[in-house]
Every structure is written in C-alpha cells, then in structure tokens.
Amino acid sequence: MDFYLTALLQGLCFAGIAFGIYISMKIFNIPDITTDGSYTLGGVVTGIMLTHHQPGWVILIAVIFAGGIAGALTGIIHTKLKINALLAGILVMTALYSVNLTILGRSNLPLLNFGTIFNTVNFITNGNQNSLLILGVFVTILTLLIGYLLKTDFGIAMRATGNSEPMIRALGVNTDRMKIIGLAIANALTALSGYLITQLQGFADISMGIGIVIVGLGSVIIAETIINWLRISSVWLSLILVMAGAVIFQMVLAFTLNIGVDANLLKLVTAVFVLLIVGLPCLTAARS
Amino acid sequence: MIELNNISKTFNKGKPNQVVALDGVTLHIQQGEFVVIVGSNGSGKTTMLNMLAGTVSPDFGSVLIDGKYVTKLPDYKRSKWVARIFQNPLTGTAAELSILDNFRLAALRTKNKGLTVGKTENFKNLVRDKIATLGMGLEDKTEQPIGTLSGGQRQALTLLMSIMDDCKILLLDEPTAALDPRSAALVMRTANELIKQYNLTALLVTHNLKDAGSYGSRIVQMSEGRILKDIATEEKYKLKQNDLFEWFG
Numbered sequence: 001m002d003f004y005l006t007a008l009l010q011g012l013c014f015a016g017i018a019f020g021i022y023i024s025m026k027i028f029n030i031p032d033i034t035t036d037g038s039y040t041l042g043g044v045v046t047g048i049m050l051t052h053h054q055p056g057w058v059i060l061i062a063v064i065f066a067g068g069i070a071g072a073l074t075g076i077i078h079t080k081l082k083i084n085a086l087l088a089g090i091l092v093m094t095a096l097y098s099v100n101l102t103i104l105g106r107s108n109l110p111l112l113n114f115g116t117i118f119n120t121v122n123f124i125t126n127g128n129q130n131s132l133l134i135l136g137v138f139v140t141i142l143t144l145l146i147g148y149l150l151k152t153d154f155g156i157a158m159r160a161t162g163n164s165e166p167m168i169r170a171l172g173v174n175t176d177r178m179k180i181i182g183l184a185i186a187n188a189l190t191a192l193s194g195y196l197i198t199q200l201q202g203f204a205d206i207s208m209g210i211g212i213v214i215v216g217l218g219s220v221i222i223a224e225t226i227i228n229w230l231r232i233s234s235v236w237l238s239l240i241l242v243m244a245g246a247v248i249f250q251m252v253l254a255f256t257l258n259i260g261v262d263a264n265l266l267k268l269v270t271a272v273f274v275l276l277i278v279g280l281p282c283l284t285a286a287r288s
Numbered sequence: 289m290i291e292l293n294n295i296s297k298t299f300n301k302g303k304p305n306q307v308v309a310l311d312g313v314t315l316h317i318q319q320g321e322f323v324v325i326v327g328s329n330g331s332g333k334t335t336m337l338n339m340l341a342g343t344v345s346p347d348f349g350s351v352l353i354d355g356k357y358v359t360k361l362p363d364y365k366r367s368k369w370v371a372r373i374f375q376n377p378l379t380g381t382a383a384e385l386s387i388l389d390n391f392r393l394a395a396l397r398t399k400n401k402g403l404t405v406g407k408t409e410n411f412k413n414l415v416r417d418k419i420a421t422l423g424m425g426l427e428d429k430t431e432q433p434i435g436t437l438s439g440g441q442r443q444a445l446t447l448l449m450s451i452m453d454d455c456k457i458l459l460l461d462e463p464t465a466a467l468d469p470r471s472a473a474l475v476m477r478t479a480n481e482l483i484k485q486y487n488l489t490a491l492l493v494t495h496n497l498k499d500a501g502s503y504g505s506r507i508v509q510m511s512e513g514r515i516l517k518d519i520a521t522e523e524k525y526k527l528k529q530n531d532l533f534e535w536f537g
Contacts, residue, residue, distance in 0.1 A: 153401040156389045163382035166374065170341065171397045172367030233386055233431060 005128050007254035011247030012135040013200055014215050016193035018246040019146050019239070020186040021216030022223070027162045027182040031217050033089030037096030038070040038187040040209035042194025044104040047204030050114045060195065067191025068184040070096060075180030100206055107206045116199035131200060138196070142189070143239050149185075150235045158182050190216070211267060218274045219245035225277055249273075289489045290317040290340065290457065295349035297335055297513075309335040310346070311513035317506075319456075322483055322490045324500045327510035328536065333493045336510070337459050340491065342366040354456065368398045371450035373443070373479070375462040380446035383435030387426065387445065390434050391415045394449035418448055422478065440471025447478050451486055458483060458490040465495065472496075476503060497532045509535055 017039060024032035042063045049059045070092060078088040101107070117134060124130045149155045160168045161178050169175055198204045222245035227238055256269045297310040310332045317323055325333045338344040339351060342363035351359045353369050374380045381390050392407055412430065420427040422444055426437070434442060443463055450458055460479060464472035480503055483490045494500050500507060507524050509517040517535065519527065 148405075149403070151405050151407075152403045153392060153396055153406045154403050156385065156392055157396075157401040160382035160385055160389070160393060163384055164379050166343070166379050167382060168393070169343075169362075169364045170367060170370075170372040171393050172364050172399075173393075173401060174362075174364050233433060 002128065003258060004251065004254055005132065007250040008247060009128065009131055009135060009200060010197065011250035012132075012139050012243075013196040014193055014219065014246040014250065015139045015142065015243045016189040016191075016196065017212065017216035018219035018223075018242045019142065020189035020193075021213070021220050022239075022242045023146075023158070023182055023186040023189070025162070025220060026159050027179055027186075028085050029162045030085055031213055031220075032071070032074065032183060032186055033086060033213055034070055034074045034092045034096075034183070034187055035089075035190050035213040035216060036209040036211070037093035037100070038067045038190045038209075039194040039212045040100045040206065041066050041070055041096055041103075042191030043198040043204045043208050044100045044109075044194075044206070045191070046195045046198045047109045047111055048103055048105075050111050050116065050199075051109065053114075056117055056120070063191045063195040064188045067188040067194075070191070071183035071185070071187025072180050074187070075183040078183075079176035079179050097206070104204060104206060109204045110202065111198070111204065112202045116202070117196075118199055135196070135200075139243060142192070143243060146189075147236050147239050150239070155235075211270075214270055214274060215246070215249060218249045218270070218277065219243075221245070221274060221277050222248055225280060228281070289319040289321075289354060290315075291350075291352035292316075292336070292339065293350045293352070295336075295339060295346045295351070297339070297344060297346050301347075308513050310339070312349075313510075313513070313515055315508065315515065315518075317489060317491070319489055320487050321506055322480075322488075322504040323492070324504035324507045325491060325493045325510060326495070326497070326500050326507065326532070326535070327516075330512075331510040332513040333510050334461055335513075337461050337491060337493055340366075340457070341370055341372055341459055369456045371397065371453075371455045371458050373446055373450065373458070373460045373463045375465050377439040377442040377446070377466055378435075381434045381442050381449075384433055386431050387419070387434050387437075388412060388415055388430045390445070391418075391430075391449055391452055395452040397453040397455075399453070418452070419445070422448065438471070440467050440475065443467060443471070443475045444478055447475065447482060451482055451488075455486065456489060458488045460490065460492040460494075462493055462495065464499070479503075497536075501527060501532055 017035060020035065021031050045063050045066050046059055049062060074088045074092045077083050077091060078085045118131045121134055122130055123133050150159060157168060157173045158178055161175055161182070165175050220242055223238065223241040226241050232238060252273055253266065253270065257263060261269060292313055292315045295310050295313045299307045299309055313336060325336065327333050335344060339346060342361055346359065350357060353366065358366060388407060392411065415430055416427045419430065424441055424444065426441060434445065463479065464475050467475060476499055482488065492504060505524065506520045507527070508515055
C-alpha cells in the first residue's frame with residue numbers, strides 16, 4: 001500500500017507541471033518544452049539553497065522566480081525573434097542544462113540531512129502521511145490561486161490567446177506580452193514541482209527533468225479526455241481534473257511496476273500509456 | 289473620423305512575387321458614414337481595412353483616427369476606437385470559451401484586463417438581455433462554449449460583442465462570405481441596425497453586390513490598389529444593382 005501512497009505523493013508533486021502544461025497548451029496549443037529544464041532548475045535551486053541553510057519561504061520565492069525567468073525567456077525568444085514556440089522551448093531547455101549544472105556544481109546533491117518542507121513541519125508522526133497532508137495543503141492553495149487567476153478578466157484573456165490570436169488582439173490584448181507572462185507562470189509552476197519533488201525524494205539530480213514534459217502532457221491529456229467526454233466547462237472542475245490526471249498518471253506507472261514490469265521499460269510504458277489516451281477518442285469513434 | 293492619406297503598401301518588395309496592394313490611396317471618412325468597399329480580388333480592399341485595424345503598416349502615407357496620428361500604433365492599441373468583424377466566423381470568437389467569457393473580453397476592448405473577476409450577476413444579465421435581442425434563443429446558452437454554435441450564430445454574436453464597449457469604428461471584412469443566405473441576411477440586417485442605433489462609422493468590404501447596393505451611405509470601388517469610384521449619399525441611393533454589375537464588366 002505504501003507503494004501507491006508514494007505514487008500519490010509524487011502525483012501531487014507533479015500537479016505543478018500539469019498546471020504549467022495546461023496553461024501553456026491554452027496559450028500556444030502546444031506543450032512548452034522548457035518544462036524539462038525549468039523543472040530541474042526548480043530542483044537544483046531548492047537543493048543548493050537548502051544546503052546553504054536558507055529559510056523555506058526564501059527558497060520558495062527563489063524557485064518561483066527562477067522558473068518564471070526561464071519561461072519568460074522562452075516567451076521572449078518566441079515572440080520577439082519570431083522563433084517557433086517548440087524550438088524556443090528546446091533552446092531554453094538546452095541552455096538550462098548548463099545553467100543547472102553550474103548551480104548544482106555536480107550531477108547529484110543529496111539532501112537527507114537537511115530540513116525540508118516535509119520534515120520540519122510535523123502534523124502526524126508517520127512520515128508519508130505527514131507528507132501527504134503537507135502536499136494536500138500546498139496543492140490545494142496552488143489550485144485555488146490558479147483557478148482564481150483563470151477566472152479573472154486577465155485569465156479569460158490568457159485562455160483566449162490560444163483560441164484566436166487576431167480576435168484577442170482586436171480586443172486590445174498585447175498577445176506577445178500575454179504569451180511571455182503566461183509562459184512565465186507556467187514555468188514557475190513547473191519549477192514548483194521540482195521544488196517539491198527534490199524535497200520529497202531527498203536529492204537534486206541534474207537529469208531529474210529528462211522527459212518530464214510527458215508527465216505534464218499525460219496529465220493534461222487525461223484531464224482533457226474527461227473534460228471533453230463529460231462536456232465540462234467549469235474552470236474549477238477542469239483544474240481539479242488536471243491535478244487528478246497527474247495522480248492517475250503516477251498510479252498507472254506504480255501499477256505497472258507493481259505487476260513486475262522491468263523498471264528499464266518505464267519510459268516505454270509511459271509513452272504507450274500517453275499514446276493510448278490520445279488515441280482513445282479516435283479508436284472508440286472508429287468502432288461506433 | 290478616419291483619414292487615410294496617400295497610403296502605399298507593397299508586399300514582398302524586390303522579390304518575384306512582389307504585389308502592390310495599395311498605390312497612393314487617400315480616403316477621408318466622416319463620423320457616422322457607412323462605407324461599402326467593392327472590388328475584385330487583389331484590388332487592395334482587405335489591405336486597406338487592415339491598415340485601419342493596424343495589422344498592416346503602410347510603406348508611405350499616414351493614418352489618422354479621430355484626429356490622432358495612429359500610423360505606427362499596433363492593432364491592440366487601436367481597439368480603443370476600432371471593433372472588427374472577421375471574414376471567418378471562427379476567427380472572431382474564442383471557440384473554447386463560453387459565450388459569457390467572450391462577451392466579457394469584448395466588454396473590456398478599450399480597457400485593461402485586470403486581476404478581478406468581472407463576470408458578476410449584473411454582467412451576466414446584461415449579456416443575456418443583449419443576446420435576447422437577436423431572437424436566436426441563445427440567451428439561455430451563455431455558459432456554453434461558443435465553438436458549439438453555428439457560423440451564423442457566432443458571427444451575429446461577434447457583432448453584438450463589438451458594441452459591448454465604447455465603439456466608434458466598425459470594420460467588417462466580408463462578414464457573410466462563409467455563411468448560408470439566411471444567416472448572411474440576418475447578420476447584415478443586425479449589422480445595419482447596430483450601425484444606425486449606435487451611430488457608428490463603418491467600413492464593409494463585400495463581394496455581394498446586392499448587399500453593396502442595399503446597405504451603406506457611400507460606396508467605394510477599388511482596383512489594383514487605387515480608388516476607382518467613390519460615390520456618396522444621394523447618388524448612392526440612385527445606384528441600381530445593374531450599375532454595380534457593370535462596374536465589374
């Protein structure tokens with residue numbers, strides 16, 4: 001059972017990435033690849049600041065800023081230099097690898113002897129359950145903040161940007177600025193996932209972000225499938241589904257490991273799983 | 289209200305596919321005028337409209353709106369005066385957003401989109417009342433994504449959206465080109481009523497000579513980037529549809 005509890009904890013940590021991809025999909029219609037880099041950036045900033053005994057709230061703010069800057073860079077490259085959004089993301093992600101390595105100073109940084117968000121605040125003596133409670137509170141606050149943002153006038157404009165750029169410009173929105181801000185928010189959220197997971201697993205690693213974009217993408221696609229299926233239009237419900245998507249995704253991976261699938265095949269399983277969800281609407285439509 | 293002074297625009301300058309879209313066009317439009325622009329494909333109609341909207345900037349010449357020099361102002365800053373109806377009904381609305389969200393954005397065309405929730409009960413009722421005037425039965429579907437509606441319905445809503453906020457100039461770029469005849473007639477009728485009711489300055493680009501004949505207070509014919517004919521009020525009313533057909537003969 002503990003096995004699935006760990007998966008649940010990881011899923012909640014990944015809610016940030018899922019929200020980030022959800023936002024970048026809304027603005028761009030494509031997932032933002034910067035994710036791989038900004039997730040690791042969040043992780044290494046957390047790691048290095050913990051080892052320098054910085055207070056928790058300072059680390060949190062630093063992580064949000066670091067992720068935000070990474071996202072804004074992608075946005076600026078895309079809008080000001082007219083470079084394809086996918087390529088802009090890849091460029092920043094590639095550059096971030098060196099930045100992350102420089103910040104971390106080595107490829108792996110263990111944090112077992114430092115006070116993380118999960119072992120300084122104790123509500124329950126059981127470690128995992130305590131983590132679950134803290135994560136629950138953290139993710140709830142995050143969901144409330146993003147939900148409120150998306151419901152504001154600014155949020156509506158942000159959600160409309162990916163739908164029809166000529167329209168939203170004709171309504172007086174600077175879409176370039178909107179994309180830069182949107183990507184900054186998305187990557188700040190992604191960095192928060194790195195912040196959480198680094199503290200949960202007790203180390204920061206330079207390769208922790210490789211292929212992580214698929215986790216966010218998978219979560220959002222799970223959510224969108226349900227959203228389209230049930231014709232959900234509520235912003236709150238959509239966000240909760242995106243968060244649930246992140247948890248379901250980890251649960252499926254935990255399940256595959258549990259039934260004895262080789263851990264080396266995990267990325268393959270991940271890809272096939274995402275492919276299945278993406279293809280599901282098409283496959284069911286073809287049959288009926 | 290609107291001044292286009294000696295506007296020239298060449299696309300792909302110096303390349304084999306160079307196109308002279310506008311060639312020294314001067315057009316002054318008074319407040320409250322409803323100008324219909326006709327002309328064959330590639331005559332520069334849409335480029336002229338985009339010049340006003342701010343999506344295309346001229347190589348030479350100047351654009352003035354309400355006495356203000358706006359030649360270098362990007363489209364999202366001209367929304368203060370200008371509302372646009374696009375040729376493609378899908379362009380004018382954000383498909384995934386609800387009718388209400390679309391109207392909320394439209395109500396803020398000249399204002400800042402801030403960090404407050406603006407969809408109050410008051411606002412919802414206002415939108416419902418406005419939509420009810422269309423008589424399409426859409427007032428009960430305001431929470432529905434606008435993408436689920438037909439092209440005609442979306443185009444009619446886009447028209448209403450344009451008067452949700454202070455609007456001086458309405459640009460209509462072949463608004464009925466993608467619609468069936470019945471929806472097209474409804475959209476044109478709605479447009480005409482709104483223009484009169486709110487005393488808007490309007491420009492309509494159209495290929496439909498019947499519409500060109502029956503709507504508007506002034507008609508401009510364009511050809512190869514120049515204004516060929518410019519016929520105002522009284523004479524326009526005398527124009528017969530046959531005369532218009534002859535223009536293209």
